[in-house]
Amino acid sequence: MDQTMKPLRFGHLVIWPPFVAAPVAGYTDAVYREILREFGCPYCYTEMISAKGLALGGKATLALLEHSEHDRPLAVQLFGADPDDMSKAVRVIHQTDMLFDAVDINMGCPAKKVTSQGAGGALLKDVSRAVEIVQAVKSATKLPVSVKIRIGWSSGDKAAEIASRLEAAGADMLAVHGRTVVQGYGGEADWDVISLVARSLNIPVVGNGDVASPGQGIRQLRESGCSGIMIGRGILGNPFLFRNLHEVLWGSEPELPGYSERFDLAIDHLNRAARRYGEHRAMLELKKHLAFYFKGMKGASKLRVAMNSARSWPELVDTVRRASGYFTDSACLKLPPLV
Ligand SMILES: Cc1cc2nc3c(=O)[nH]c(=O)nc-3n(C[C@H](O)[C@H](O)[C@H](O)COP(=O)(O)O)c2cc1C
Incomplete structure (x- = not known):
């Protein structure tokens, strides 16, 4: 076993091993998350959920909150551009009987229908608003608040500066996808910038982007200074990757699925x-x-x-x-x- 690896800790949460399933809208629903858990995934997010939709009490939006008692610890991920909508959405969540372990704010989604409202990745162009959103969410919940960002809108030059403003606003953890919003899913994730962010903050940073194999994931975790790794596309149709991460962590050969x-x-x-x-x-x-x-x-x-x-x-x-x-x-x- 790798003795140097530590759990991912923020708020009251202790996540061990520090492996995280990324939110992937249309895929990481409650059904797939249950499967991921059975393969050893210790931490999941809901798919992104519209804060406005929740504040309006939309039935389909509320259904995205449903999960089984085994699907914990679980972060609920919200997107929105308006601090009031975001805090209202958190209050709506707390009025339901569904329990979550953290509230996450999406500041990375590149989809036009999200960025055109000023939400998701567009918040990286308006950091003052991003800060207000973190503060509004913090004031509406006692749960730890995390933010999932990309390294910037069109360049990663200001990644550490943006991240430290979110930290100062009260974020308890950041997940950083090593692409810009403009990049979408093209090119490669820049783990040098992820690492720079991880080393410049006091809160834990979870690195994300292009992890496709257990050996590579554990290497990125060790070398980047991150407190955890998050995997998205690599786990689609492949929950086995979590089993394999555990095996490599414990020093055995990964048992690839037949x-x-x-x-x-x-x-x-x-x-x-x-x-x-x-x-x-x-x-x-x-x-x-x-x-x-x-x-x-x-x-x-x-x-x-x-x-x-x-x-x-x-x-x-x-x-x-x-x-x-x-x-x-x-x-x-x-x-x-x-x-
Ligand atoms: C189809 C699809 C849906 C996604 N949905 C979300 C989402 O709901 N919330 C979010 O923060 N990121 C979302 N992402 C981004 C992933 O969480 C992740 O950051 C990205 O895929 C990079 O990680 P990977 O290289 O391991 O896939 C989505 C990505 C894809 C491909």
């Missing part, structure tokens, strides 16, 4: 989603997840076409089940047409 494990989990995920959302919605939501479970496998594109043409949940399950019969643990036998 084809049959991937198929079994995909079918399990389909069933859990059907129980939560009903079969029709589960079919629509799961197609994108399934593509990730089978990514890189021989025959994956044939399978994807077949899954996408499924018109009902039983048809989708049947396609995945039939395909699974053509895979051994390590090889794909010749797949017949599945459509």
Whole structure:
């Protein structure tokens, strides 16, 4: 075991090992988070939730707060541009019977529909407003408040300065995605800037961007000065990465999933989603997840076409089940047409 690695601590939270599942809207819902937990993920966020939507009491927005008692510790992530909306949203959350362990503020989303309102990544262009938002959220809750930022709007030059203003405003932890907002998801995450931010603050910093394997994740954690690492796209269809991070941390060889494990989990995920959302919605939501479970496998594109043409949940399950019969643990036998 790596004796030098410490838990991620902020507020009352002690997160061990310091591995975090990134919020990924459309993917890290309550169903997938439950799976991530079973593979050893110690800390999750909800998908981003509109503060305005919560303040207005929208049913679909409130549904995003739901989670099981096993899905803890959990941060609720809010986005918004108005400090009043943000503090109102926090009060709405506290009036529900849903318990959270931290409130996180999204200051990194590059989507136009979010930045055009002045929310998400746009707050990195208006740091005074970002500071007001942190203060408003802090004043509305006793929970620790974290902020998820990128390294800047169009350059990372001011990353440490922005981060230290958020720290001074009361943020208890920062997660830093090493891209600018303008970069979207292109190029590479700049871990030098993440590291600079981590070393210049007194609060813990969680580094995020492009972690794709357990060895790489643990190396970034050790070398960057960060107190934790956060993984987004690397865990889509691959909750096994959390198991593998634990294995590498304990000094053993990571047990990579075979084809049959991937198929079994995909079918399990389909069933859990059907129980939560009903079969029709589960079919629509799961197609994108399934593509990730089978990514890189021989025959994956044939399978994807077949899954996408499924018109009902039983048809989708049947396609995945039939395909699974053509895979051994390590090889794909010749797949017949599945459509
Ligand atoms: C489809 C998609 C949805 C995302 N949704 C959110 C979100 O709701 N909140 C957030 O803070 N970041 C969101 N992100 C950004 C991720 O949390 C993460 O910062 C980013 O993907 C970089 O990490 P990675 O290289 O490990 O994927 C999203 C990213 C993707 C690709």
